[in-house]
Amino acid sequence: MKIGVLALQGAVREHIRHIELSGHEGIAVKKLNN
Numbered sequence: 001m002k003i004g005v006l007a008l009q010g011a012v013r014e015h016i017r018h019i020e021l022s023g024h025e026g027i028a029v030k031k032l033n034n
Contacts, residue, residue: 004029 005015007028016026 001025002027 001024003019003024004027005012005019007030012028016028019026
């Protein structure tokens with residue numbers, strides 16, 4: 001499963017890391033077309 005993390009503020013890497021540790025794919029979303 002892909003899970004998008006809004007990359008508007010800090011702690012994006014930490015959120016993505018925890019998503020990936022739970023067995024999913026974390027994606028930093030910066031623009032509408034991501």
